[in-house]
Amino acid sequence: MNLIQQFTRFVIRKSFHLSVGIIESCIDTTSSRQQQKHLKQLPPGTLGNDIAVCLEQHQLRLVPGFESHDLKHVLLGFKMTPEDEIRLQAFMIGNGNYTFASFAILLFGVLLLPDCWLIFIKDWRNGRKAVPISIWTIDAYAHYSTASLQQSLYPEINTTIEKIAFMNVFVRWGAFAAIAAGVFGMLFCLPFLFSSSMKDLVGAGFPFLGGAVIAGAGLIALSNLSTAKVKKGLAL
Template structure:
């Protein structure tokens, strides 16, 4: 039995109502097991009560982006989800807002929280985040600018895309440069958000270390 199958077996033995037991039940119900480096992904599905469906996967990514998890996989899933499911935009926006009003969970791990009652953890999630407004104004401005660049770049690329298949050289040249420019905006925005997310995680680790030392 490999490490992750053994870990799921240990989760099955936990008391009913704990996060770990709920994760094990969810995996068993879908004939799944923990995937290396993606254990926390299953934790979030169970903790945040998002089902193991394509629609709820997109909803969860909208929540996580609002929660401060600015990763390339999250943005990729969310972007294609909004393109394929425009009728759910308001639902995605609601999930995004819920993520903004919830304590950060991107660093939560199965090992750390498996033994905790899931209802207790969900109550903790609902507590308002304590933020220093003055210290985060610039960070929020940077985030907004990066997201604006991503959106502008995506729309620019989509607008130019049909012309890239034209047989007219003028169309190809005219659309090629804006398309590349849009791609640069998207990549730059994603890198900026990724760096901000890394900074947030490092800050959380420092705070956690200080708290444990105290």
Template sequence: MNKLQTLARKIIKSTFHLSVCAIEKFHDIDVYDQKCRKLEELPEGTLGKDVAKCLKKNNLRLVPHYESHDLKHVLLDYKMTPVDEIRLQAFMIGNRNYTIPSFAIFIFGAFLLPDLWATFYTDFKNGRKAKPIKNWTIEEFASCPTSTLRQIVFNYSTKQKTEINMKSLIKFGAYTAIILGAFGMMFCLPFLFSSNLTDLVGAGFAFIGGAIIASSGLLTLSNITSIRKQVRTSIV
């Protein structure tokens, strides 16, 4: 490793430490220390227990709003080092975690570490193939076995991906139905107060049709939400 590469890693490490110190200064850390102690009480092999052990090993503590971030470090087996932090962000962007912090951290790290671009690209591809986990929280999965969760994430089948794509398509159709139905109802509403019988009848049927279309969209969204809850429950 040359001097420039060493300097780049030191800059990243110092930046992260400065960010953590700033966050800790404006939050009640005692609450998160207590939360970490509860994680330590979980059985061996659970994700929560492994997160607590990892933090202790690296002389770190839970930081406000970063609990789920620590979860991903342990779940995906990325070390808590400057380089692995950038690798984690590459994975998460590939995993469709399109957030400003993820892009900012990744771009910052990739700019300073051009020697690892091939590694970052591999992490990105791994994230693209894995099960989406951007919404996973430590509250939901702390008691689950880490090994089982890793299998779920990394053995994500093509069938599951197709189901997710179909859900997205159905969801888009549901929103479209709601918008079109509501627009049709609003367009017909003035004609319902017309003294002309033809306008009244025509608008009435169109208004009912719009209501049916909008209602079908709402029912579809409700069903998608119900299915999502059932899937999450089966994982836990």
């Protein structure tokens, strides 16, 4: 990271910290402190508990009127940092949240962080793919599992994964059926290959080879499935 990039990030951090300080000084946060304590008491893994833990880790607190903002940070996996705040706004604009604050923050980031333009575009595209979440509130979703909510964000992707899983099962059983049919055909034709009759040799030879090809195709299909699983595991 060069000096210009370090300076722009310093300006962004100071600007956001100043903004948060002004907002907190102008709003009574007594009720939000109580709400944050209540969220901390929820079972681990719930969205409410994850929000409270995240706020504590960053030494932040809920601000009345901005609770849903913290929800989006945790739900979408964006850190509570100035840079990720800009990424969050790029996502939310793609998600249909056309507010002055979102556009202003994103424009601020675009002007000061040209090296992050591709990241902002990617976040914007992800927002377009996700279900609308601009109206989600902590009161409505605090008791839900964070992981299950995250999985529900991209229904098209989840549907594709289910289709792929179904096709894998279909191919696997088809491969087993091909191997069984091929081996059965080979065993059935095997006795005729020892016949002294040319008709038996020819009549049994071709089906024997056909069974070998079918069984081999099944084995290759199983091998491809196993290789795909290994590559997926390494990628994770």
